[in-house]
Amino acid sequence: MNPLAAMLLILSWGVIAVTTVWCFYRMLTEKKK
């Protein structure tokens, strides 16, 4: 696989996966203000 493509893939998948997990964690654990 093209190294630039691999980097873009890992970066985009990583950022999106981490953000999604963080969002659901916050949404399900934090109490409403």
Next chain:
Amino acid sequence: MTERERWGTRIGLVLAAAGNAVGIGNLLRFPSQAAQNGGGAFIIPYFLSLLFFGLPMMWVAWTIGRFGGQFGHTSTPGMFDKLWKAPISKYLGTIGVALPLLFCLYYTYIESWCLAYSFFSLTGDYVSTPERYVDLAVYYNEFLGGAPTHSYFPGLNAALVFTFVTVLLNIWVLYRGVAKGIELLAKIAMPLLILFCMILAVRVFTLADGGLKGTVWDGLNFIFTPDFSALTNWNVWMAAAGQIFFTLSIGFGSIECFASYLRENDDVTLAGLTTASTNEFVEVIFGSAIAIPAAAIYFGPGRIVEIASGGSYAIGLVSMPEILRNLPGLGLFGSIWFLLLFFAAFTSSVAVSQPVVAFLQDEGKLPKAAAAGLVGIFWLIGTLPVIYFYKYGVFTEMDFWAGTIGLVVFAAIEAIVFSWIFGMAKGWAEMHRGAQFQVPRLFFYIIRYVTPVALLAILFGWYYNAISTNALIPTPQVQWGVAERHRYHGEFVTRAPAPGSPEAGEVQRIQDQIAQAVEEARRDVTAWADVRLGPNGQVSVVGFEADPRLRPYFSSADLEQLLRLQQFHFEPVAGQPGGEIEITIPLEGLNREPYIYMIRVVMLMYLLTFLLLTRALWQRRRAGH
């Protein structure tokens, strides 16, 4: 005043918002758009669009929705009226009611394809047998009504039945309401969709070593290799921005509608970010891990662009059935997969049409059943031209105006009204009331300056490009196929000559002649030819009949030349005898002009209807009724 509808639970809202955003756009439109716009070239403007328009507009939409909901407004005409005390504001907001309905008219058609393919998977209709070979590209095109042949479908009856069922299901959920309809549907459909996405992605990734034409990595390479030169192409930017709006359901008025059922101090920032990131999770990860790698594996990486050019959704609806019919358990996995794809689309179309029902219900004071019924009538009538005139490009025209341009126009208006007229400082404070997540301050300036300016720049660039290339003038289209396709066990292959070569010029000249015949006749013209194909690529036309209006422009020698220049030949499947075969080729020159102008008028009529309705409702309100 009766108690307004509210969301049942917080998780229900999140799933409904995610269900709204996650739809066909994620799994079918994204990979197709990426493939059609140069693969990796598409990814950069796509992510920049997400950052500069997608996320900011997501937060703006949630904020406007909750703000309008405090005054009992569940659709954008009333919301805009509260944001901006000018008579024109409610009319600008009306675009946010007309546009989603227009979108639904053609989106339902795609949705119904998924329902139909689920049924066809169950019955094994697209599995080849010794008596009936199924060419999936032809099968797909015939089902939609886009082919000049009728090898698998005699007409449009199947498409009509599945579309009507789809529209009726949508109306039924809308009638049931927000908590008992939309929320319940999302709670069932979303977890199942994610689960089946994972199963299919794992299946595709474990298919790499089977002596097939490509690998998973070829597909991923195709999507993620960046081509920086595409950054100067406005069309790629338009496609990327359009995809972001389409996939996030921004510029439809549906997020605003959903948020209007929140309470005054409910969070909108985290909800907006969760909706966007869940959508991107399904789109960028599953969207790139299933359809394009599957196409690369089965058809070879070199054919991805060619397959995608068959239509925006061809990759998903040609390559997916191809994988499925080659796996054991087609009836079970195939029908469940397409049924879940259908549910993804279903949750989106229900959400997108909710503002229209809400507008009639809350502004028009119609009972819920009457509002849903009225939308159903508009919907059914408006879907008919999409089905009947599919081959003239009516579907693509609607996707262009309602699904791409319209969204960007409405979002630009929304961004300007929110940040410049309502006021960014006020808007920022409104956005953060009850917020569970502090939006980085940088987005204050992005929403205020970058988003509106960039949206206007994209629209201007598109306008300049369209005018300079005459892209808005409909031109005749030439298409041909192989009659009785199911009798031939193998592939009919065409190879387009290299662009700029003398052969490509000659192909263009022949096609231009047919187009000239169409323009002079001002109607469709057809030709039929019997063609003999030799085992070593020989082509000879042995019988030829053509419309009298076509004959002066197109002869049997032209057809023979057209086929030879495109290296048209037959490759039998392994185990089948080769040798000479004789086929019949129907050819059509389609006069697209009247149909394209007709659908443009229909779209304007829909918009005008809602503008007049808004005027009447506000006049009635002013009169104190």
